[in-house]
Amino acid sequence: MFTNQQITDLPQHKSIVFEPLADKALLHAQLNWLLFFIPFSLVLTAVCYFNPDFAAMAQGYLLVAVPLLILLCMLYSVFSIKLQGSALRTHDIAFKKGIIWQQVTILPLARVQHIEIHRGPIERKLGLASLRLYSAGGMSADLQMSGLTHEKCKNIRQFVQSYRHDETSSEVLASES
Amino acid sequence: MNLDAEQITSPSLNWQKVSPWALVYFVMYFSVRFIKDGLFNLLPVLVVFVTQVENKLFWGQVALVVALVSLFIYCFLYYRSFRFCITDEHEILLNKGVFKKERLTLKFSRVQNVNIAEPFYFTPMGLVNCIFDAAGSVAQEAVLPGVTKDYAQQMRKHVFAYKAQQQPSAEVADTAQSHIEEQSENSLFIPNKEIAKFGLMSNMAILALAAIAPFMNVAIDFLEQQFITKIEGFYQQELGMVANAAVFAVITLIIALVFIAVFLSVTMSLIRFYNYQLYFKNKKFKRIAGLLERHQLSMSLDKVQSIVIKQNLVARLLQRFTVECLQASSGGTASMAKKNKQTLVLPVLTQEQVDGVCQWIYPWFNSKKLAFKKVEWALLYKNMVFYALLPSVASGFLMHFMQLNVLISLALFLLLATLVFLSYIRYGYYLHQQDGRFYMVVRKGMIGVHYRVFELYKAQSARGVSTYFMRRSGLKSVYIQLAAGGAFVPYLKQHDADFIIDFTLMQAESDPRSWM
Numbered sequence: 001m002f003t004n005q006q007i008t009d010l011p012q013h014k015s016i017v018f019e020p021l022a023d024k025a026l027l028h029a030q031l032n033w034l035l036f037f038i039p040f041s042l043v044l045t046a047v048c049y050f051n052p053d054f055a056a057m058a059q060g061y062l063l064v065a066v067p068l069l070i071l072l073c074m075l076y077s078v079f080s081i082k083l084q085g086s087a088l089r090t091h092d093i094a095f096k097k098g099i100i101w102q103q104v105t106i107l108p109l110a111r112v113q114h115i116e117i118h119r120g121p122i123e124r125k126l127g128l129a130s131l132r133l134y135s136a137g138g139m140s141a142d143l144q145m146s147g148l149t150h151e152k153c154k155n156i157r158q159f160v161q162s163y164r165h166d167e168t169s170s171e172v173l174a175s176e177s
Numbered sequence: 178m179n180l181d182a183e184q185i186t187s188p189s190l191n192w193q194k195v196s197p198w199a200l201v202y203f204v205m206y207f208s209v210r211f212i213k214d215g216l217f218n219l220l221p222v223l224v225v226f227v228t229q230v231e232n233k234l235f236w237g238q239v240a241l242v243v244a245l246v247s248l249f250i251y252c253f254l255y256y257r258s259f260r261f262c263i264t265d266e267h268e269i270l271l272n273k274g275v276f277k278k279e280r281l282t283l284k285f286s287r288v289q290n291v292n293i294a295e296p297f298y299f300t301p302m303g304l305v306n307c308i309f310d311a312a313g314s315v316a317q318e319a320v321l322p323g324v325t326k327d328y329a330q331q332m333r334k335h336v337f338a339y340k341a342q343q344q345p346s347a348e349v350a351d352t353a354q355s356h357i358e359e360q361s362e363n364s365l366f367i368p369n370k371e372i373a374k375f376g377l378m379s380n381m382a383i384l385a386l387a388a389i390a391p392f393m394n395v396a397i398d399f400l401e402q403q404f405i406t407k408i409e410g411f412y413q414q415e416l417g418m419v420a421n422a423a424v425f426a427v428i429t430l431i432i433a434l435v436f437i438a439v440f441l442s443v444t445m446s447l448i449r450f451y452n453y454q455l456y457f458k459n460k461k462f463k464r465i466a467g468l469l470e471r472h473q474l475s476m477s478l479d480k481v482q483s484i485v486i487k488q489n490l491v492a493r494l495l496q497r498f499t500v501e502c503l504q505a506s507s508g509g510t511a512s513m514a515k516k517n518k519q520t521l522v523l524p525v526l527t528q529e530q531v532d533g534v535c536q537w538i539y540p541w542f543n544s545k546k547l548a549f550k551k552v553e554w555a556l557l558y559k560n561m562v563f564y565a566l567l568p569s570v571a572s573g574f575l576m577h578f579m580q581l582n583v584l585i586s587l588a589l590f591l592l593l594a595t596l597v598f599l600s601y602i603r604y605g606y607y608l609h610q611q612d613g614r615f616y617m618v619v620r621k622g623m624i625g626v627h628y629r630v631f632e633l634y635k636a637q638s639a640r641g642v643s644t645y646f647m648r649r650s651g652l653k654s655v656y657i658q659l660a661a662g663g664a665f666v667p668y669l670k671q672h673d674a675d676f677i678i679d680f681t682l683m684q685a686e687s688d689p690r691s692w693m
Contacts, residue, residue, distance in 0.1 A: 010676070010679045010680060010683060011679060011682075011683065012675065012679055013641075013675065013678055013682065014675055091682075091686040092682060092686060098642075100644055100645070101642050101643070101644055102642070102644070103640055103641070103642050104640065104641045105638060105639075105640040106638060106640070106678065106682055107637070107638040108637075108638070108682060110685070110686060111636075111637045111638065135637040135638055135658065135660075136505050136637055136660035136693075137482070137505065137637055137658060137659055137660040137661055137662070137663070142637065142638045142658060143638070
């Protein structure tokens, strides 16, 4: 059995300096919330219009609750975006997120099976993109990072691909020698 | 090479046909596929048939004959178009398909296992199915049906010899060393009486019930009409229990259904693991089992992503364990890998047998002697509040409003608190170093127990999770994603959790061995 003390020069993930998301990431998150709340409010308005009994009972509460909910979601996205960050190290990529449960996920580049860059209409308009990195075994992406600039996503993809290429070449050389 | 396949000359590639007996395999294969996938899609037609058609017997027979004739014609055409070829570039090529022609190319380097299955209908002819398992993908699985056993075994040797050549130098050296230290063959045979116990332990009964889930409503109506009223009548007439006859009828039916489910489960276990034989030599498993189809599975220990040793509630009563050797499952979970037959299952083992198998693969592993490091007390406090205290208080209020005895809530609290405590004391982890290799064992459970053993370098990613209160108390949970499943250790001291994450990453990033 080994102990902590035996290894002194272990690279520590605690010392990773995370880069914040792009400037427009907050705007993107808030626009996404609005895209949910606008149809939601329209549906509620329609229900109140066609069902006067429901309107008489719930209109007052809804007029307070819905703006409050929107405000809370906006505040949530402010904190959520502030707490997110990504970092690229020589051999792995790290991403932190979460308000209540703060998570730091680190994915070794040698374990990346494939990478996807996603860009929705709002992301395209704001020059943003989402990056998904997949490894073996997981049901969905192991790392999913939204709110990065498209340029940064492409750079990360290039870095990961060249890392994998280098590794494959070194494996081939090792087997030939 | 002794081929039981007709050679077809071709200027470039040597395409071969499989034996005509393979037609039986195709008939069985497409029949099963039709029942599994096709029947559900035909449900609307079935509904129209039941509700609209008057002469059901006649038209039912016509439909059956048409379906059977179509199946045979389709299988014959499929057999005619089925060709395979082993190229000089070390690939298996398959040409198949009736309406849509398909060409499947599978490189030897991507083949994980070559399994040999001996279905009961091939036994008199001495033929087998040779199955090439690609890394985690069912779509890429190639099956050569109705080839001779010798040919299948030669193919297996051929593929593994090629793969051994292609391995990086470190692995070749490792393999060479293992050849020098030629191990004696270890074996394990499980009697069928024990296999039947697996039916009681496993959830196969639920799987059997899940298979009939789409027809559940119809089944319940049918049961009500056919049985409940009759059993009710029996109780009323024979035993004179007029008042409780309906209740007794339902209870009798439920007990009968449970017995049927258990019987089904035991039968399925016997079909799957009949005459179970396991061999282990030179870091390779070979398992032969099955009633209708003798399935031969071979698996290299290096391909195993994690080993799970588990004992559920029923297994604890029977004092038995199940061991699973999990392989990589691309884009899916471990349960998917299990479905794809990529998991080696050692179904019903006694404690001594588990220790024996562990001696073959990990001689250091002894669940009783390992000094597991426990998780922090904070987990117990948190779970006690969330999973014992709060539900009990809520039930206390409910009891009060329903004017029932509040002591029931106290009993509920004691039960939940015991379960929470049992779950807490089960959690633990152990790190081990053996010959320069680093292993981790994670233990969890409640009444039963579950161990996951894996080499740290096989980790796919590592994650640390903490809440505000955990950070204030200097605690962190760790999750290590593996190519088959994952290991979660909650509420560790922050520096221990950080060490596990950092050390796992260092292993995954610096070890030159291939994780696959």
